[in-house]
Amino acid sequence: MTLLNRKVSVLVKFNVLFVMLFGIGWLALAHWCYKVLQSNAQEQVMSQAQLIMDWAIATRSYTTDEVETIALRMGAKSNTFLPQAVPDYAAVATFRYLADRFPGYQYKEPALNPTNLLDEPTPWEKNVIQLFRANPEKKTDRGDVPEAGEPKYYMARRLRVEQSCLSCHSTPEDAPPSMTARYGRTYGFKWKVNDVVAAQVVIVPQKVQSDKARKDFLRLSAYLAVMFVLIVGIVDVALVFVIIRPIRTLLSRTDLISKGYVVKEHVRVKGEDEIADLGRCFNRLQDTITAVVKLLEHTKELQ
Numbered sequence: 001m002t003l004l005n006r007k008v009s010v011l012v013k014f015n016v017l018f019v020m021l022f023g024i025g026w027l028a029l030a031h032w033c034y035k036v037l038q039s040n041a042q043e044q045v046m047s048q049a050q051l052i053m054d055w056a057i058a059t060r061s062y063t064t065d066e067v068e069t070i071a072l073r074m075g076a077k078s079n080t081f082l083p084q085a086v087p088d089y090a091a092v093a094t095f096r097y098l099a100d101r102f103p104g105y106q107y108k109e110p111a112l113n114p115t116n117l118l119d120e121p122t123p124w125e126k127n128v129i130q131l132f133r134a135n136p137e138k139k140t141d142r143g144d145v146p147e148a149g150e151p152k153y154y155m156a157r158r159l160r161v162e163q164s165c166l167s168c169h170s171t172p173e174d175a176p177p178s179m180t181a182r183y184g185r186t187y188g189f190k191w192k193v194n195d196v197v198a199a200q201v202v203i204v205p206q207k208v209q210s211d212k213a214r215k216d217f218l219r220l221s222a223y224l225a226v227m228f229v230l231i232v233g234i235v236d237v238a239l240v241f242v243i244i245r246p247i248r249t250l251l252s253r254t255d256l257i258s259k260g261y262v263v264k265e266h267v268r269v270k271g272e273d274e275i276a277d278l279g280r281c282f283n284r285l286q287d288t289i290t291a292v293v294k295l296l297e298h299t300k301e302l303q
Helices: 009-080 087-096 121-135 163-169 179-183 206-258 272-302
Strands: 106-107 140-144 150-158 194-206
Touching: 009 150, 009 194, 009 206, 087 106, 121 140, 121 150, 121 194, 150 206, 163 206, 194 206, 206 272
Parallel strands: none
Antiparallel strands: 106 194, 140 150, 150 194
């Protein structure tokens, strides 16, 4: 015998059906919501990547305009090369101080012919730079990192050689002696103005996006669960006072009449809805039954 056929209160049946309907609706909604949250999380993650990129551009510009000349002059006096004068070093080094605020993010400036071999690109980074070189109109690129292991996204921006770069990267003879003494005379030279030789790259593990989407999904689920409990509670209270309690009153009165008791007091009726109409009909039926009982008693007395 099923739950709906057994002697179970209307309130319990209603709650069971409501939970079933909510569960079916939630399964359909959850699939759609999770996809939307994943997409929103990816956009937010890439927006943060763009923020890092913009910050790096500002750091490079400040280094070029305000720091480079002073640092090179100071280095020349002490015959020491100060890497703080190099825009890409300044951007990469400064990002390390922000790494705690952007866990999982990486910022790099790989170059095809770098002065510092630590800036040598990986195969896929080299392909990105070559993409910029082959498509002069293309300024940015984004996509999945084609490497084994943890899935990652990347955002890249091309870096063109500017006139100010040639003071260090034209020929070994024209470069500051302190720089060639530190990095050698083999790498990082023969750059030409407007050539794309490097790229700014922000790398974001997909786990950052997945974790954010999962947290948002759990938060949404918690909100919906609380709303569901509140709605069910409010509906249950309304159901008890508007339907169940009046029906129980009618049921109790009917039981008394069926056992032969004469009930003179009418059921209290309020409102103009169906439950109120049912109460009025019951009162009329009660009056009719009472009149019939009295008539039968009177007839019996006459006999």
